[in-house]
Amino acid sequence: MWVEDWAPRAxxxxxxxDALFVRGAEQNKAKQVCASCPVRTECLAEALDNQIEWGVWGGMTERERRALLRRRPQASWRTVLESARNEHVGAKVTV
Structure with a gap:
């Protein structure tokens, strides 16, 4: 299920x-916070759909997000990520 008001759950x-807007090796520390976040997907979709250029969002650095945006510049990332998550959850249920 997609969480509309995701920020309070992050x-x-x-x-x-400032902990999420760092450079270099410090980004790996910021990404670790995202690893167990219950709303990581929503956060990432927000950053991609709004082309947020700075910081770690949804476990991805700005460089990683730019690479995704280049591959699918017209994508609705919320749709892409929500569908992927639903498929993943569905696959877990049938196993």
Whole structure:
């Protein structure tokens, strides 16, 4: 199920915003916060659909997100990610 109001549920909600807007090796620390986040997909879709250029969002750096945007510039990332998650959850249920 897609969470519309995802920010209050984010794993990073207690962190200072500066912790997610870092460079270099510090980005790996920021990405670790995202690893167990329950709304990681929603966060990533927000960043991709709005072409947010800075910071770690949904476990991806700006460089990683730019690579996705180049591959599918016209995509609705919410649709893409929501469909992928639903397929993944459906595959888990049938196993």
């Amino acid at each position: 794993a990073c909600r207690q962190d200072t915003p």
